[in-house]
Amino acid sequence: MPRFTAYRPSHLLTSLPLLLAGVLVARVDQLSEFFLSLFNVLPTLLMLLGGAFCAAYGRQRELAVLATIYLAYFLLDIQVDHFREQGRVRADAALVFHLSCLLLPLLYGLFGAWRERSHLLQDLLARAAVLLAITGTAWALARRFPEAVQAWLVHIHWPLWHGQWMNLIQLAYPLFLIAGVLLAVQYLRQPRPLHMALLLGLFGLLWMLPNTFILPNALQVMSSLVMLMLVAAVVHEAYQMAFRDELTGLPGxxxxxxxxxxxxxxxxxxxxxxxxxxxxxxxxxxxxxxxxxxxxxxxxxxxxxxxxxxxxxxxxxxxxxxxxxxxxxxxxxxxxxxxxxxxxxxxxxxxxxxxxxxxxxxxxxxxxxxxxxxxxxxxxxxxxxxxxxxxxxxxxxxxxxxxxxxxxxxxxxxxxxxxxxxxxxxxxxx
The missing domain is CATH 3.30.70.270 (Reverse transcriptase/Diguanylate cyclase domain)
Structure with a gap:
């Protein structure tokens, strides 16, 4: 376990302000046309530019986490757009939403705690295979047995642990808890701006999901800013590697x-x-x-x-x-x-x-x-x-x-x- 001096306030420098800004901006009822247009394209822009940056510098973990967030954003954005235009949800909205609540913390926690290995290409292919296997299996089951999957997702599996405050399916909360514990332990063992960004980003996603259909801009704003947190943390660490001496902590x-x-x-x-x-x-x-x-x-x-x-x-x-x-x-x-x-x-x-x-x-x-x-x-x-x-x-x-x-x-x-x-x-x- 590292010394307390390793936990620096600078690790919160980019992540915490963005998280708080996302919560505040998402609560605004009417955003200007400029900000609406910005947050509509920002997730895709961050996926393309941030993903290219991560791929170029061998940051497979961050690339996989960005892909996970963007996939959930893409699926939910289709449902939100239909809800705004038609005034009612699509027939498959509940199933897509509940699957997103289940798979998002699962994949986010898995990829966030999955450290890079020396063989970068093999590591990237392994993450892509896991992502395709889990999402592909969920998609196939949902298409083949939509009613059975929906019933299993919404079922209260542990009545003693169910609370009225739960706005998501019960299965989502233990997955968020496990992911949070893994990411917190990861930060405590190796304090880094990225590890803090991963931990705070998980809280942002936990806040976003229950508000997806309640607050008009929660999905676009929080998805954008969580992805921005991760990209900013990667840039922050790249700056530290280039400009700060690792042994002494002094500028290099x-x-x-x-x-x-x-x-x-x-x-x-x-x-x-x-x-x-x-x-x-x-x-x-x-x-x-x-x-x-x-x-x-x-x-x-x-x-x-x-x-x-x-x-x-x-x-x-x-x-x-x-x-x-x-x-x-x-x-x-x-x-x-x-x-x-x-x-x-x-x-x-x-x-x-x-x-x-x-x-x-x-x-x-x-x-x-x-x-x-x-x-x-x-x-x-x-x-x-x-x-x-x-x-x-x-x-x-x-x-x-x-x-x-x-x-x-x-x-x-x-x-x-x-x-x-x-x-x-x-x-x-x-």
Whole structure:
């Protein structure tokens, strides 16, 4: 189970506003002609464009979920259009509606919790086969035995669990519950924007179905926005993969390059390097090396003075201070250097670590864990008449960083000046 810090409010950034907007807009009695036209074509547009995007990037799970929602929308939209035009439902409206209430949560939960496999084409074909098998079987039974299927769907199978509040067939609610539990566990085990979008989308569909024939725009609006939630979550994750470093959680090199293109005339760039990082890896292993990088990143993220930390690559980080001078930034750079130096990183033997957390805490309370001290070197430069472009400023900061390391590490060095921060090297224990 991941730590609580893995559950970020940003996972709700796109999904929750769209869900709430769908509920509010669907309750509007009369939408303008523009919005009516928009929501009439939006599900098809999202299926085509979003489906093409998912297929191009190997997101079979999202493609299958979009296809499931669109299939239910398509079948119910035919019934709703007939109801609006004729003032009465079609003869097969009840059967189509009840089957949709049964199959939508079943397929949505199945495909939402069905993770992608390494063989993308086989995975896509397997999902398509499942979709065709389930829907094809339901369609064949409904055509062959419409009255028997309808009677089975509307039958109250568990009288003790039936409530007057149930506006759908009884069988739909356990399927929604199972799908909700699966998607909630999936998000708790691996918090991601997509997993949150899948969970909230299920609530949107549960709200939509009972209102399909009650609210005039519930079907079009909620289907559109649930599909939009999923596509937006895929785009959100694609952005994170491209612009955010997975190990440290800091913005990555691409995000830094994008920020450098939008800097003003005055700015300061600081290059930061973890001292003796190769020694950490060689002595304690790459797991400890990853801990060191995460520790340094967590402290750099707290830097004051309007600075923003980025992972440049390897054990190097970049701090960007827009609209600042070196004199403005030096106190904050020195403060973050000291904070990292003062932090004692605890090392534990993973081979002998108990699986039970309480036993692990009791054992740690009775013995002193090995600890190491991490230090960083910082080189800083600002834009001036000699360094006019971000690339030149980074090069100057790199030169200052090299000077800091040559002078003994664990210090702040300013390009073109013989300055350094206070040095207080702690002996490493263990």
């Amino acid at each position: 090199r691409r995000a830094l390059n994008d920020r450098l293109e939008r800097l003003g005339r005055n700015y300061v760039l600081a290059m930061t390097d973890v001292d003796h990082f190769k020694k950490f890896n060689d002595t304690h292993g790459h797991d400890v090396g990853d801990q060191v990088l995460r520790l340094v990143a967590s402290q750099l993220r707290k830097v004051g003075g309007g600075g923003r930390a980025y992972r440049y690559g390897g054990e190097e980080f970049t701090l960007v201070f827009p609209g600042k001078s070196i004199e403005d930034c030096l106190p904050y750079l020195e403060a973050v250097r000291q904070a990292i130096e003062a932090y004692q990183l605890q090392l534990r033997d993973k081979q002998s670590r108990p699986k039970d957390d309480q036993r692990g805490r009791n054992r740690r309370a009775g013995q002193a864990a090995q600890s190491v001290s991490v230090t960083i070197s910082i080189g800083v430069a600002e834009r001036d008449v000699e360094q006019r472009t971000p690339a030149e400023v980074i090069k100057a900061a790199d030169q200052a960083l090299y000077a800091a390391k040559s002078a003994g590490r664990n210090r702040v060095s300013v390009h073109g000046q013989r300055r350094r921060g206070a040095v207080r090297v702690k002996p490493q224990t263990g």
